[in-house]
Amino acid sequence: MEIIKDKMDAMTVRRCLDEIGKREVEWRDNMCGGLSIRVRKKSSSWILRARLHGHMSTFTVGPIQSVTLLQARERAQKAKLMLKSGSDPREWLLAQSSGVSIIPKTESAMTWREAVTKYLDFIEQNRRKATYDDYRKTLLSQWFTPVSDLPIKSVTKTDIRQIQEAAFNAGKSAMSNKVLRNSKAFMAWISEQSWSEIDTNPVASSKSIEGAKTHPRTNLPTRRQIGEVFLKIQNAPVHIRSAVALLMLTAQRIETVISARREDIKTVDRSMVWDISPANMKSHRSHLLPATRMMEAVIRQAQVATADLVFMFPKTRLRRAGDDGNGHIASNPVRKRISSCGFTPHDARRAFATYMSDIAGAGMSDIKLILDHAEGRGSDVTASVYMQSQFITQKRAILDHWESFIIDCIYLANGKTELPAYLEF
Template sequence: MPATITAATVAKARADAKPGAKRYEVVDARARGLVLRVGATGAQWQLRYALAGRDVRLPLGGIDAWTIAEARDLVGRAQAMLRDRTGVPDQDWLDRQRRAAGKAEPLPVTVAKPKDLFAWTYAQGRTKWLDEIGRTRRAATYADYKSVLSMPDLAGLDKKPLPSISRGDLAGIISKIHRSGRESTAEHLVRVVRPFWKWLAQDGQAGKSGILPGAMDGLTAPERTLDESDAAGEYVPPLEELGRIVAICRSGAMDAVVAGAVELTVWTAQRRRAVAEATIDQFEAIGGGRGLWHVPPASRKTRSKAGTKKRPHVIPLPPAAWSCVSRALATATTKKSDYLFPQLRARRAGDAKTSIHPSSITHTLGFMPGVAASPHDLRRAFGTHGESRFGLLRSDVQSILDHAAGSGDVTGTHYSLHDGTHRTWPIMQTWVAGLLPYVDAAIAGLGPVEEIRAAIAAKRYGDQQRAAE
């Protein structure tokens, strides 16, 4: 059992250390790893620690080489170095401590630096983690994480050994970003840094990164600036605005492909990536001017766990919504594309043409005159108006927004194998029927298409003269 080493302990050890004496050890209760070892050949201080799964004993010198206080201080510095992964207490380290304490002749030495002890700098660790993210996550997630961890604010960390970067260092950078007015960027950086550091501390990487578990626990961004204005709340587009969006989409004032994608987003309240990347084979006509949209698991936000199968999220499409799909199908067929909303040209020379980018939906909404909504605002409008104006239940809204399809639904995953549309048809019919009068009113009140086209161009290019031309 550990015991506090005192002057009396040292005196007894000195007396016991004689030929024929039985060996014993006193483990100090005040300095973890400090041991006083006594035997026939004398008494000496030792440091005990674990490294790479093995126990290490480092003799520190005879009982008279260090006082109790000096021995504890020496061991404390060794443990701090191990804890922070900035070095290893070995014989060279001990010799430097002796010289620094005036207990040995000083000699020229090369001090081991963290970069000599651990292989990865911040830039190297970032590359390794992003490789893993590219293997296990979607391309959009990879692009987002790479952008965040490579932002100019972090450039000063690139050549630093990972163990030398403290939570305080990152907290300072995050605080500076926050003070610059980029408060959401500061919060997002925290959301990316914490899993990055957690991965660095895992067994597969810890030996190269030098990061210990929990190194970034507690890292947070400063609180957001108080904003009590009406604009501080989340925006819910009124039904009149939703009607105006559909009316502009149908006016012919914009490219038909992007207009169709925006209109489908209004009718279905699905995420922009699911809409933009939709393929023709996901849509099924069922007669009566109606159809179904089978949104595949890969287009949804929640990810399936390894070894499990996630089924499509099926959205019923009443006639008004299906008519949007029908127009898009006709356009895609003429372009010989597998995508419902094919891109006009490949993103890079030599690449195959795929679908429009999800950001096209966001940008197009921003160009529309008299429209303030984002794609996510359209989802919020479905939930808000669906409940408050059209009498939908919260569970109804969740079933369309895909917030109710959790991975813990064993029955839905393995046993109840219908597509769920017996329940969701009435929900979508209620939504579309409630929205149609606002669409009709917006179409009736829409100005000349030339004026709308000019207003869109003016917003897009920021040049009224160019817009008029």
């Protein structure tokens, strides 16, 4: 049986349906550990591989024809929680497929900390690492000590309010708001879990303390800082230099850039196009970007340097024992090169939106086409494909304007009208 491991999407499920009767394959989801689609000669189903009483077992989650990817992940997460508590989830999983409610009651005395731990397990499997770290540092912080050992169903809106006030009175205004924001998300999730015996979110209607403010997210890189990035990476290894330059030239998220594959670079009407896979986008949608002159230069350098490898920006050293070495570069090397100039990779997106609006006169819809915000795209699948084709010329014009702006920034930082050699490959 062929084994494939990758991020799943709706197209993955469709491909697996097409493989029924043709070959046997197991497609493993790297977003939810242990979850797979197993295709056999006459059927295809979701399965979960996990340990029960110390032994590896296989649990049937449901047929892929009637269970969606989201439902499969949710059921798998709940089944894993049951396994951690020593319960066999087979009967519960069977009930989900048959529509019969079988709700385990073994978790009713769970404490706040225990419930938070389960929530963090879910977040770690389904959300970005930064999101997981944010929730972990907040919900397991000293501020929640007063409720840490209380039964989760006994924690009230007043308890959370008191934690907010304690942070606010200690001069931690932003933390006060973060306590509320993360508590709302956590309790909303808890109220949806059958084992929690909590039907409603007790803090759903809670509000921030008057006068509490969050940290402003207004760091806008100067033109000189933007230019300095391209000058400072001149002598960096090709895969790092190209990744940093591509991020700056396209204003894409750092994870989108570092996970770029060689197969994502295509030719459309004799022009290079970066066809970003939905798996590499936060929006989980395909995103097409036409290459400008400098984009094409750094991409071609990466292609030459990484010939025959899957990723354009491959890692150069193993991260752990058993690592096959066939992954992409970590985010830190890219992040550090940009941070050395006084701003973050996400600030580069802010710079694109701000300068393109102020200098190039780009409208918000134009900016969203590049940043891939929801308002720049249609919700209908057919319309989205059509819009991708129609907007390619518009996107190229926007990126050309941005590239011209970057060239001016480099001239400013360099003190002369000369570009680094790698940008004129």
